[in-house]
Amino acid sequence: MMKKLFAVLTCLAMVLALSVPIALAGRPVADKTAPTTTASPLGGTFTSAVTVTLAVNEAATTYYTTNGSTPSTGSTVYSAPLTFSATTTLKYFSKDTAGNLETVKSQTYTISGGTSTHATLTWTGYSMCSTCHTSQAQAMYQGVHYQWKGSAAEMTTGPTTQGKMDATDGSSALNAYCINIQGNWGPCGACHAGTGAKPVATANPSAAQLASIDCLMCHADATNAPYSRVRNATTGLFEPAAGLNMNLVVQKANQKPTRKNCLGCHAKAGGGDAVKRGDIALASGTTSDVLYDTHMAMGNGGNIQCQGCHTFTGHRVSGRGSDLRPEDSTLEVTCSTSACHPTKTTATGHVTTAVNDHISRIACQTCHINKYGKNANDTAATEATETNRNWQVAEWNATLNRYEPMPTKANDLIPKYAFWNGTSWGNNALNAAVLDAATGAYKISRPVGAITDPAGTKLYPFKYKTANQALANGKVVTISTATFFATGNYDQAVKDGMVYMGLPSTTAYSTVTTDELQVLNHQVPPATGNVLACAACHPNASATQLKLITNMGYALKAAQSVVCIQCHTLKAYSGDYVSFHGRHVDTRGNDCSWCHSFSRPEKGLKMP
Amino acid sequence: MFCFTKRLLLVVLLACVSLGVPPKAHAAEPGSYTVEIADVSNSGELAASLKEKGYAASVPAKNMWVVDQQSNCAVWIGRNVPLDMLRVVIPEAIKSNPYLKFFYVVGDRGEKPPQSVDNTVHVGGSIEAALVKKLNVIDQKDMLSALNKASDLAALHQYLHEKNKPVKDEKDKDKAAP
Numbered sequence: 001m002m003k004k005l006f007a008v009l010t011c012l013a014m015v016l017a018l019s020v021p022i023a024l025a026g027r028p029v030a031d032k033t034a035p036t037t038t039a040s041p042l043g044g045t046f047t048s049a050v051t052v053t054l055a056v057n058e059a060a061t062t063y064y065t066t067n068g069s070t071p072s073t074g075s076t077v078y079s080a081p082l083t084f085s086a087t088t089t090l091k092y093f094s095k096d097t098a099g100n101l102e103t104v105k106s107q108t109y110t111i112s113g114g115t116s117t118h119a120t121l122t123w124t125g126y127s128m129c130s131t132c133h134t135s136q137a138q139a140m141y142q143g144v145h146y147q148w149k150g151s152a153a154e155m156t157t158g159p160t161t162q163g164k165m166d167a168t169d170g171s172s173a174l175n176a177y178c179i180n181i182q183g184n185w186g187p188c189g190a191c192h193a194g195t196g197a198k199p200v201a202t203a204n205p206s207a208a209q210l211a212s213i214d215c216l217m218c219h220a221d222a223t224n225a226p227y228s229r230v231r232n233a234t235t236g237l238f239e240p241a242a243g244l245n246m247n248l249v250v251q252k253a254n255q256k257p258t259r260k261n262c263l264g265c266h267a268k269a270g271g272g273d274a275v276k277r278g279d280i281a282l283a284s285g286t287t288s289d290v291l292y293d294t295h296m297a298m299g300n301g302g303n304i305q306c307q308g309c310h311t312f313t314g315h316r317v318s319g320r321g322s323d324l325r326p327e328d329s330t331l332e333v334t335c336s337t338s339a340c341h342p343t344k345t346t347a348t349g350h351v352t353t354a355v356n357d358h359i360s361r362i363a364c365q366t367c368h369i370n371k372y373g374k375n376a377n378d379t380a381a382t383e384a385t386e387t388n389r390n391w392q393v394a395e396w397n398a399t400l401n402r403y404e405p406m407p408t409k410a411n412d413l414i415p416k417y418a419f420w421n422g423t424s425w426g427n428n429a430l431n432a433a434v435l436d437a438a439t440g441a442y443k444i445s446r447p448v449g450a451i452t453d454p455a456g457t458k459l460y461p462f463k464y465k466t467a468n469q470a471l472a473n474g475k476v477v478t479i480s481t482a483t484f485f486a487t488g489n490y491d492q493a494v495k496d497g498m499v500y501m502g503l504p505s506t507t508a509y510s511t512v513t514t515d516e517l518q519v520l521n522h523q524v525p526p527a528t529g530n531v532l533a534c535a536a537c538h539p540n541a542s543a544t545q546l547k548l549i550t551n552m553g554y555a556l557k558a559a560q561s562v563v564c565i566q567c568h569t570l571k572a573y574s575g576d577y578v579s580f581h582g583r584h585v586d587t588r589g590n591d592c593s594w595c596h597s598f599s600r601p602e603k604g605l606k607m608p
Numbered sequence: 609m610f611c612f613t614k615r616l617l618l619v620v621l622l623a624c625v626s627l628g629v630p631p632k633a634h635a636a637e638p639g640s641y642t643v644e645i646a647d648v649s650n651s652g653e654l655a656a657s658l659k660e661k662g663y664a665a666s667v668p669a670k671n672m673w674v675v676d677q678q679s680n681c682a683v684w685i686g687r688n689v690p691l692d693m694l695r696v697v698i699p700e701a702i703k704s705n706p707y708l709k710f711f712y713v714v715g716d717r718g719e720k721p722p723q724s725v726d727n728t729v730h731v732g733g734s735i736e737a738a739l740v741k742k743l744n745v746i747d748q749k750d751m752l753s754a755l756n757k758a759s760d761l762a763a764l765h766q767y768l769h770e771k772n773k774p775v776k777d778e779k780d781k782d783k784a785a786p
Contacts, residue, residue, distance in 0.1 A: 399730075400734050489720075
């Protein structure tokens with residue numbers, strides 16, 4: 001009996017032993033081997049520009065950087081040989097289709113015999129830049145400056161990629177200026193960092209596509225060899241203006257952008273100097289008025305170039321306006337760099353304890369930008385910024401031979417304030433419109449954040465901008481700017497816009513107010529005599545700049561008869577804000593949540 | 609004697625009116641029409657020259673689309689501006705800005721500008737607008753010749769209408785990069 005049982009078990013064991021390898025053989029063997037990428041030639045010293053090829057031993061995507069930073073899967077994808085004309089450190093790795101990651105490799109290509117070959121260049125056309133600076137052109141091509149579209153990782157609304165291009169997939173931003181660019185790429189594209197054609201989104205741009213980047217818009221020497229461009233009357237594409245010594249322009253174009261380069265577009269956003277941003281104007285590039293902007297002013301100012309704060313990494317720039325959909329870089333702009341204000345965001349960085357108490361929740365800009373839309377004292381322009389755009393009223397622009405909506409402009413405006421955690425809410429083309437009961441207007445853009453947020457969210461100053469726009473079928477109408485410009489006929493422009501949105505032109509519409517908030521970062525005056533004093537915000541009744549209790553959520557969480565008796569009998573408020581707050585917070589160490597509807601756990605105070 | 613003096617004064621006054629004003633400007637009713645000149649390069653000199661000839665000319669404040677002679681190379685012609693006035697203004701404008709290459713009668717495509725635009729010649733319109741409208745380049749010699757040959761204002765307008773007809777399969781400004 002036992003022998004039979006043993007024999008059966010032995011047979012079973014043999015069958016199992018034989019079947020397992022068969023079963024395993026039927027399943028694919030998991031690929032756990034990282035790909036291997038080889039650079040050719042390897043790093044070394046070269047007497048002239050070197051072209052480097054990256055080859056990988058299996059199907060994989062190769063990522064690289066050329067600025068010394070460690071590449072990630074968010075870095076530039078290798079697609080074509082890279083040419084280095086200056087000493088460059090190339091870092092790269094590949095990821096295969098199974099997801100295996102190669103360890104990052106690094107090669108340094110040292111170009112001897114001078115770092116600048118520009119001095120002997122002869123202008124042959126826009127393609128000459130990307131021929132030598134291929135990797136830079138490829139990086140630029142993917143950037144927001146070129147694509148006008150990019151990662152919407154900081155947006156709480158809409159698809160993962162958003163921007164300004166006129167798409168009907170929900171990715172096209174609206175604003176309270178030109179609304180969106182549908183039908184108007186030409187003039188809008190005048191500020192595009194390309195030669196005029198619409199950019200094509202592709203991970204592997206061709207040489208011809210790279211040649212459509214106009215590197216000179218940012219890299220020309222605006223002082224010693226100014227570059228200007230003009231549309232070709234036949235092709236509509238940009239070309240150097242007649243009469244320029246383009247050899248000199250390109251020979252001098254081996255420099256980083258200056259404020260003049262950047263402001264040539266950024267100051268004119270929205271259709272004119274200072275129109276859109278409220279804290280940027282052409283004056284930001286020329287003024288010596290430190291009260292206008294102590295960071296950028298020349299003379300006694302800092303004369304800081306834009307990239308002094310907006311760090312560029314692989315042609316991607318840090319910093320994003322709260323109303324902008326795409327972010328070009330995940331790096332953030334900060335005031336407290338080692339070179340600028342290293343201690344100002346620490347708990348002891350300011351002179352007084354009271355100010356230091358604000359640091360964790362109040363952005364630097366809130367106290368240091370007391371007003372916006374300022375008028376520089378040494379320019380002819382007013383630098384007034386647009387506060388409203390009325391599409392119902394048309395005015396004639398003689399230069400453009402067209403109608404434009406009526407703007408309202410103003411100087412020296414007091415900011416609006418809001419808590420901001422760095423992400424934004426935006427209404428894009430074809431989105432359902434959302435009415436903001438607080439402002440009575442339909443929201444175009446909002447910073448996201450609340451007084452109850454965890455540490456990291458801070459109070460920021462914003463420009464407030466409204467517009468009179470059409471609303472149909474619950475959506476803000478992407479008005480046909482082309483129709484409006486040609487006819488000044490608001491009704492027809494709205495109808496054409498509705499057709500673009502897929503609505504019958506007979507759809508009933510109304511005209512509503514829309515609004516948006518735009519974070520303010522520039523026009524910081526010297527702190528002395530200009531930074532907001534305590535009385536700007538405290539106490540609420542007499543606050544001149546910001547009423548915290550009335551507008552910002554700092555009211556008591558319940559009636560005094562409820563709040564006070566948590567600890568003691570009901571007492572009359574003395575009216576001395578400093579003494580009152582000091583007694584409860586500084587002396588007794590009570591957390592805010594005893595009396596308010598928010599907490600500040602980072603202060604380590606006593607919780608209820 | 610008194611009557612003679614009055615008559616003499618009247619004759620002198622009429623003579624001044626009929627002889628003192630440039631004949632072409634007189635025919636163009638200079639008080640009714642204006643020339644606007646974009647503030648580029650020597651626009652002030654052009655304005656002064658036209659004023660000397662009896663026309664109301666001004667250089668409006670710059671806007672962001674006023675760049676330079678090459679980018680501000682269009683002439684927007686108000687539909688009511690008389691031929692005689694155009695025969696003076698446009699040659700002077702061409703002398704002042706050799707890059708002028710677009711000449712367009714405002715309203716030719718059905719636009720309805722403000723009434724004042726119909727009575728204005730705007731020298732230095734933006735090339736951006738010319739390209740949006742898909743206007744065609746008109747050679748300056750051809751333009752000057754057409755000015756001289758036109759039998760009347762309607763004939764000049766018809767010439768410009770024909771010259772500015774969109775070319776088939778022409779450039780598409782919205783086309784993507786290659």
